[in-house]
Amino acid sequence: MKDDGLVLAGKTFRSRLIVGTGKYTTFPIMREALEKSGAEIVTVAVRRINISDRSRESLLDFIDTKRFMLLPNTAGCYCAEDAIRTAQLGREAGLSEWVKLEVIGDEKTLFPDTSALLEATRVLVRDGFVVLPYTNDDPIMARKLQDAGAAAVMPLGAPIGSGIGVQNPANIRIIRETVSVPLIVDAGVGTASDAAVAMELGCDGVLMNTAIACAQDPMAMAEAMNHAVRAGRLAFLAGRIPRKLYASASSPLEGISR
Amino acid sequence: MMHAMCAAMKLEINGEMRSVPASATIRELLENLEIKPDRIAVELNRRIIKSKDWHVTPVKEADRIEIVQFVGGG
Numbered sequence: 074m075k076d077d078g079l080v081l082a083g084k085t086f087r088s089r090l091i092v093g094t095g096k097y098t099t100f101p102i103m104r105e106a107l108e109k110s111g112a113e114i115v116t117v118a119v120r121r122i123n124i125s126d127r128s129r130e131s132l133l134d135f136i137d138t139k140r141f142m143l144l145p146n147t148a149g150c151y152c153a154e155d156a157i158r159t160a161q162l163g164r165e166a167g168l169s170e171w172v173k174l175e176v177i178g179d180e181k182t183l184f185p186d187t188s189a190l191l192e193a194t195r196v197l198v199r200d201g202f203v204v205l206p207y208t209n210d211d212p213i214m215a216r217k218l219q220d221a222g223a224a225a226v227m228p229l230g231a232p233i234g235s236g237i238g239v240q241n242p243a244n245i246r247i248i249r250e251t252v253s254v255p256l257i258v259d260a261g262v263g264t265a266s267d268a269a270v271a272m273e274l275g276c277d278g279v280l281m282n283t284a285i286a287c288a289q290d291p292m293a294m295a296e297a298m299n300h301a302v303r304a305g306r307l308a309f310l311a312g313r314i315p316r317k318l319y320a321s322a323s324s325p326l327e328g329i330s331r
Numbered sequence: 332m333m334h335a336m337c338a339a340m341k342l343e344i345n346g347e348m349r350s351v352p353a354s355a356t357i358r359e360l361l362e363n364l365e366i367k368p369d370r371i372a373v374e375l376n377r378r379i380i381k382s383k384d385w386h387v388t389p390v391k392e393a394d395r396i397e398i399v400q401f402v403g404g405g
Contacts, residue, residue, distance in 0.1 A: 121398065
């Protein structure tokens with residue numbers, strides 16, 4: 074069975090894994106991990122340039138932008154206005170209309186402020202953006218974001234950086250049945266099986282950062298995630314067997330030599 | 332970066348008041364600050380200035396400038 078790839082806003086990507094570029098101990102480690110992940114889309118944040126110290130290395134010296142598409146985020150924005158402004162700055166710097174839209178509601182949980190998210194989505198879609206919103210695992214909000222013109226919906230599997238995996242698989246499945254735009258689990262993945270679970274639920278992709286960047290061996294984890302996302306997708310397409318409480322033998326019951 | 336012989340001007344850059352070499356335009360300011368004009372965005376008094384307009388956009392004393400770039404993020 075062949076996976077025909079992730080289609081976002083009419084663009085096809087072979088990889089269904091989107092990876093972040095934050096939290097790596099060094100840029101060379103990040104570069105190698107991005108490579109091993111097989112991802113074609115990488116998220117970046119928009120921040121003020123340090124005017125006093127221009128000596129520091131720049132992130133983009135370590136990302137081949139011909140190979141990886143940059144997806145600016147609006148991380149750290151706590152209201153629609155800030156998120157919209159950051160998206161516009163990201164568009165200017167990145168020369169692309171794509172944005173991973175985040176409007177954070179609370180510092181401790183980093184859960185999204187979904188009413189502000191919806192408002193920002195509407196404004197940015199009107200302004201010509203391809204909006205990929207980070208949202209909670211609420212099917213109603215997912216539908217509202219789709220109706221507002223979001224190019225995908227990206228519910229969290231669990232809090233950002235928590236690494237505890239998809240906490241509400243039932244909601245992810247309901248979102249899958251509720252929206253027709255691509256569904257990407259964004260945040261919460263800790264290890265390969267978590268990514269596979271997300272894909273087996275029928276998601277179109279997975280977005281992660283911490284699970285790879287903060288693993289003891291980020292390169293190895295990136296490779297594991299690459300395989301996990303493919304494995305999960307194939308398992309979803311293959312169609313799993315129903316869960317049963319009791320055994321059913323795999324070997325013939327007849328012809329046993331006694 | 333700063334030369335004693337060239338006149339200075341005061342601007343608010345990325346939230347801080349700074350004395351910088353007198354610059355007529357955004358492009359000149361970036362040059363004076365030794366900022367590579369690649370993959371960055373510039374705001375002048377809260378309005379984004381497109382890179383194609385940097386060389387014709389004047390800056391004046393006390394203007395508020397934001398200069399942003401991409402950094403690692405999730």
